[in-house]
Amino acid sequence: MSAIQKLPIGTFVNMATVVIGGLIGLSIANALPESLDQIISQAIGLGVLIIGFQMALKLPESFLLVFILSLIFGGITGHLLHVDALLLNFADLFKNLVATNDSAFSEGLTTAFILFCVGSLTILGALEEGLQGKRNLLFVKAGLDGISAIIFTAKLGIGVIFSIFPMLLFQGGITILARQLKKLMNETDMLLLSAVGGTLIIAIGINILELATIQIENLLPALLFLFPFSRLWIKYGPSI
Numbered sequence: 001m002s003a004i005q006k007l008p009i010g011t012f013v014n015m016a017t018v019v020i021g022g023l024i025g026l027s028i029a030n031a032l033p034e035s036l037d038q039i040i041s042q043a044i045g046l047g048v049l050i051i052g053f054q055m056a057l058k059l060p061e062s063f064l065l066v067f068i069l070s071l072i073f074g075g076i077t078g079h080l081l082h083v084d085a086l087l088l089n090f091a092d093l094f095k096n097l098v099a100t101n102d103s104a105f106s107e108g109l110t111t112a113f114i115l116f117c118v119g120s121l122t123i124l125g126a127l128e129e130g131l132q133g134k135r136n137l138l139f140v141k142a143g144l145d146g147i148s149a150i151i152f153t154a155k156l157g158i159g160v161i162f163s164i165f166p167m168l169l170f171q172g173g174i175t176i177l178a179r180q181l182k183k184l185m186n187e188t189d190m191l192l193l194s195a196v197g198g199t200l201i202i203a204i205g206i207n208i209l210e211l212a213t214i215q216i217e218n219l220l221p222a223l224l225f226l227f228p229f230s231r232l233w234i235k236y237g238p239s240i
Contacts, residue, residue, distance in 0.1 A: 008172035010129045010138030015164040017146030018116065022161035025153025032154065041208060044155055048115070048205035055119060055198025058191045065237075066229045067195055073229075074196075074222025075215075084217035094162045108159025110217060111204055112152055113166045116145050118197040118223070120190045126171050127185075130178020138171075155208075184227070188234075192226045 032040070059067055078084070091106035102108075116122070125137035153160040174181060200222075203214040 008129065008175040010125060010135035010142070011168060011172040011175060014138055014142040014145055014171065015167060017142040018149045018164050019161055021146035021149030022153040022158070025150040025160070026158060028150065029154040040155060044151055045205045045208035048208060049202055052198045052202030052205055055194045056202060059195035060188060060191055063188065063192060063230060063233065066226065066233050067192065070196060070222045070225040070229055071199065071219060073225045075219050077221040078218030083220055084215055087217045091159065094165065100158060102157045102159060104157045105159035108152070108156030109162050111156060112149070112160040112163035114200055114204060114216065115148065115152070116163060117167055117170050118200055120194040122171055123174060123190065123193060126174035127178045127182055130175040131182060188230060189227060192230055193223065196222050196226060
């Protein structure tokens with residue numbers, strides 16, 4: 001495999017579609033009357049809920065306890081480490097670099113990153129590219145993300161576009177480290193990852209609809225607890 005083939009080309013394409021979709025979204029946002037803002041927010045929130053439920057329902061029933069414990073321990077860890085503040089500082093860094101006064105910049109960046117990168121399609125696509133040099137899944141994801149970027153940038157502003165930088169680190173990093181990560185993950189891990197990722201996306205929908213205020217960023221460490229907890233469950237839990 002050549003040096004170029006080892007690059008995360010699929011992620012670069014994904015980043016490009018988000019930028020293009022985001023620019024379209026910004027132009028649409030400027031043209032929309034304020035009276036449509038609430039109905040657009042409601043439509044986005046409901047759409048995000050559906051995406052989240054579709055992902056969350058992939059949870060294997062026998063791993064329900066693993067799922068719950070991962071969320072609990074992940075939330076505690078996120079709170080103790082102040083993950084929300086760390087991500088806010090990261091987003092503010094980009095905000096200062098582009099010298100924007102967009103009040104929703106940080107929310108747009110973090111929300112878009114979770115939507116675009118916390119899911120099994122991200123992991124599977126990045127692993128496929130890293131191991132086989134195929135980019136079919138990431139190209140599909142790129143198209144979906146580009147369309148989503150139009151909608152979310154129209155609502156949350158330019159911060160959505162800047163989610164491409166953590167996307168490069170996360171999704172591109174998985175591609176580069178694919179051979180090592182493939183050895184650590186199995187099908188159950190992917191289903192659990194999808195379930196927790198879907199739950200976080202449901203939380204985004206709830207926040208957008210203003211039904212509650214959920215500290216989504218502090219729940220992100222739950223993704224890390226999935227793997228050790230699932231291994232312990234398989235080894236020491238009841239027959240599954």
